[in-house]
Amino acid sequence: MDQLHLSEQELIRRQSLEELIKLGINPFPAESPEVNVSSKEIRENFRSDPENYQDVQIAGRIMTRRIMGSASFAELQDQSGRIQIYLRRDDLCPSEDKSLYNTVFKKLLDIGDIIGVRGFVFVTQVGEISVHVKEFKLLTKSLHPLPVVKEKDGRTYDAFSDPDQRYRQRYLDLIVNPQIRDVFVKRTRLIDSMRNFLNKQDYLEVETPVLQPLYGGATARPFTTYHNTLDMTLYLRIANELYLKRLIVGGFEGVYEFSKDFRNEGMSRFHNPEFTQMELYVAYRDYVWMMDLVEEMIEKVALDLNGSTKVPVGSNLIDFKRPWKRYTMYGVIQEYTGIDISPMDEPELRNTAKKLKVEVDKTMAKGKIIDEIFGELCEPYLIQPTFITDYPVEMSPLAKKHRSEDGLVERFEAIVNGKELCNSFSELNDPIDQRERFEQQLLLAERGDHEAMVLDEDFLRALEHGMPPTAGLGVGIDRLAMIMTNSNSIQDVIFFPQMRPEKKIIRDDSLKFTSLGVPAEWVAVLHKLGYLTTDSLYKASAGKLHNELCGYNKKNKLGLKNPSLTDVEKWLANSV
Secondary structure, eight states, X not given: OOGGGSOHHHHHHXXXXXXXXXXXXXXXXXXXXXXXXXXXXXXXXXXXXXXXGSSEEEEEEEEEEEEETTEEEEEEEETTEEEXXXXXXXXXXXXXXXXXXXXXXXXXXXXXXXXXXXXXXXXXXXXXXXXXXXXXXXXXXXXXXXXXXXEEXXXXXXXXXXXXXXXXXXXXXXXXXXXXXXXHHHHHHHHHXXXXXXXXXXXXXXXXXXXXXXXXXXXXXXXEEEETXXXXXXXXXXXXXXHHHHHHHTTOSEEEEEXXXXXXXXXXXXXXXXXXXXXXXXXXXXXXXXXXXXXXHHHHHHHHHHSSSEEEETTEEEEOOSSOEEEEHHHHHHHHHSOOOTTOOHHHHHHHHHHTTOXXXXXXXXXXXXXHHHHHHTGGGOOSOEEEEEEEGGGOTTBXXXXXXXXXXXXXXXXXXXXXXXXXEEBOOOHHHHHHHHHHHHHHHXXXXXXXXXXXHHHHHHHHTOOOOEEEEEEEHHHHHHHHTTOSSGGGSSSSOOOOOOOOXXXXXXXXXXXXXXXXXXXXXXXXXXXXXXXXXXXOOHHHHHHHHHHHHHHTTOOOOOOOHHHHHHHHHHTO
């Protein structure tokens, strides 16, 4: 990296790196310490068993330092938290050579460096459990300074809290905001809880293709890619439903998958293009049975993660205790709008949406219009866990027709805190009906619906071999994690969410500067001082710029020949 494009702190750290190497210290050694304890274990167990902590080895990142002459305190942070360490010069350097403490620790180490220490645990005069260090070793030299987060009188200053920075640099977020780790630990425990629940039912966890020749199983726009050897277009899956149902056809009676799915649609605090679902398919079951399973499974997740069925989410307290409320789709719309839309055709629905001030467009057919009305006027107000059942057939191309209600299908969604959490059907297993539904989707695509399903001949062939009556379920893991961790955004529960590209810093190349008469060796200095484009010289003061250039040359010992004030004036004049 060009030294002139480094910050002052980055330059100092690289100089320290060079000094360490000169002293024969490898700043990135291959040997690792035999860590035998964590900071959490020390904090929790030392007072009850002090004799067991007289020879400990611990490693972590230096987060704070207090250097006091011949003795110093620092804080090490490992995965489980922080622990104070105490270092005395004469303990570390029993011989005449005190450079390990005076030079290496005091001058060449920085906050952010990773070290390993060996010593014994004790309690300081102010009652803080600490490690008295007898030996230490540098394990990794940090070349980029950490954000400085200050605390005073219980208040935090200069917190690393900007969402854009946190999501782009999650590694920094985890270092300086270690409480964020708890969110992701809970997310993993959530998945473990669901997996254990499903395994106890003897359902088989499986894997299905991410790259698919046809996308299906949901109404969404796919991401497209290309396979060179096969000379064909492939799609990142939008759902794994059709493949899991093929396994039910093949004879498995209960299969599930935690899958990464991809949908080429808008981003929001509830949507990420890459997301995680758990899909489950069980033969000889229906959607009524699946509602009971969902209640039991999610109640168990809440208990496993929080020790209670009641979970705080923002200003709401969500209670997952069974049983949950149940409404039909038409019933909940009538409940919240006072209008019974069940007998309406498409033109009537369009007029009703207009009266209700719900925006619809000409590409939307009956199912989409109903979904818009529900999404605008009902869903946001369903805070406690609620099942919405019995959807219009137009909204559900893969669901079985209702056993007693014409025009409806056997489907439910669970709504929690105003958002869909899961979706379930009594799965359509009539291949003739399924073909007709797919053909209706093709007509919607012709009307401009980019999310309409495609017709999958191989899936239809599988159904023609016979799929038993089956209940299917899809649970949004990211949204469930948001609820269970009281997180405001889906980006808070995904380690590396999709982000817009960072704004590129516009920097003119050397040729543009040298064309103004600027010597090539001074271009990098101008960049370092913030003059990234020749246009920026137009507004500069010649005297101020001349002083900045000469001062930077002297301070950083560049050894360049200083330009005269007249030279600088000519550069600026040529930039006009």
